[in-house]
Amino acid sequence: MKARLLQSEAPGGTRQNLAERLPLSTPYVVQFFPIYACNFTCEYCHHSIPRDKRKFVTEWPIMKWELFKKCIGELKQFPEKIKTLRFVGMGEPLLHKDILRMIDLAKAEDVADRIEIITNGSLLTHEMSDGLVKAGLDRLVVSLQGTSAEKYRNVCGVDIDFDEFVGNIRYLYEKTGRPDIYLKIVDIALDDEDDKRRYFDIFGDICDTIGIENTVPIFPDVEYNKTLYESGGIKTQFGLDMKKMNVCPQPFYTMQINPDGKIVGCYAVYYPRILDDCNDRSLVDIWNGEGYSRFRREMLDGRKNVCKFCEECVINDFRIFPEDCLDEYADALKTRY
Numbered sequence: 001m002k003a004r005l006l007q008s009e010a011p012g013g014t015r016q017n018l019a020e021r022l023p024l025s026t027p028y029v030v031q032f033f034p035i036y037a038c039n040f041t042c043e044y045c046h047h048s049i050p051r052d053k054r055k056f057v058t059e060w061p062i063m064k065w066e067l068f069k070k071c072i073g074e075l076k077q078f079p080e081k082i083k084t085l086r087f088v089g090m091g092e093p094l095l096h097k098d099i100l101r102m103i104d105l106a107k108a109e110d111v112a113d114r115i116e117i118i119t120n121g122s123l124l125t126h127e128m129s130d131g132l133v134k135a136g137l138d139r140l141v142v143s144l145q146g147t148s149a150e151k152y153r154n155v156c157g158v159d160i161d162f163d164e165f166v167g168n169i170r171y172l173y174e175k176t177g178r179p180d181i182y183l184k185i186v187d188i189a190l191d192d193e194d195d196k197r198r199y200f201d202i203f204g205d206i207c208d209t210i211g212i213e214n215t216v217p218i219f220p221d222v223e224y225n226k227t228l229y230e231s232g233g234i235k236t237q238f239g240l241d242m243k244k245m246n247v248c249p250q251p252f253y254t255m256q257i258n259p260d261g262k263i264v265g266c267y268a269v270y271y272p273r274i275l276d277d278c279n280d281r282s283l284v285d286i287w288n289g290e291g292y293s294r295f296r297r298e299m300l301d302g303r304k305n306v307c308k309f310c311e312e313c314v315i316n317d318f319r320i321f322p323e324d325c326l327d328e329y330a331d332a333l334k335t336r337y
Contacts, residue, residue: 060259073109077283
């Protein structure tokens with residue numbers, strides 16, 4: 001196998017102690033949530049729930065080009081360059097008709113050290129791969145759902161030509177100037193040790209990094225996740241010991257821009273609070289504004305001090321890395337905020 005196997009470590013690389021660098025003048029990570037739609041309905045995901053049973057996500061499902069262009073211009077106004085600009089969210093980014101144009105603009109304006117997409121890979125045609133290379137994408141993360149067409153049908157509710165799907169990933173991997181490719185799969189998508197070996201045999205030579213991540217209960221409305229959480233004794237998504245954090249670090253280093261322009265400070269499926277709206281204000285003003293500041297100050301007193309949603313949220317507990325833990329630094333950080 002050519003790929004490096006990722007085990008119990010951050011997929012994005014080495015992390016530094018967050019508390020020592022706070023407050024940040026520039027967010028480390030800016031996530032663009034370009035489209036609230038997906039062509040899969042994976043059984044453990046939010047999109048497996050009928051739309052009328054979901055809580056609020058966004059007022060407008062498709063990010064407008066004019067809004068994206070405004071945001072890219074404003075990212076250049078931060079004192080430092082963004083470390084990671086990521087296209088992700090509750091949906092499949094490659095469904096957005098302007099996704100290649102978005103990457104191309106972000107790359108041309110040099111607003112981030114790394115531009116990446118997290119995708120299910122089903123739309124990774126040769127034409128799309130050529131476009132991603134031309135636009136200058138730095139990193140492509142593909143969330144795989146099985147080692148056969150039958151598994152995709154059972155888990156995702158879709159019929160795919162599995163050989164063509166694998167061939168499309170291989171095509172991109174063999175392209176000159178391609179992005180770094182990380183292929184990952186959740187443990188429940190693999191049946192047994194033989195299936196695990198099959199996974200590495202199929203995908204291990206057509207990516208740079210490969211991993212098996214733990215399925216964790218981050219979707220509160222999905223029955224599967226409730227059962228998983230109640231079972232106890234599981235690791236984080238990345239194989240580390242799970243620990244319930246008193247202080248969520250996400251609003252201290254990240255910003256997510258939703259399709260409608262609303263700004264949130266975490267990766268929760270449903271949001272504890274909308275912090276601002278970039279249709280009306282600049283991203284720099286929002287990052288340093290009262291909405292973010294108040295949310296951070298409340299968070300330093302503990303998640304239960306923020307709201308019931310934050311108190312009960314488990315997303316970061318199952319995705320935390322030791323370098324991001326702020327609990328023991330909370331009192332000292334209050335003097336900085």
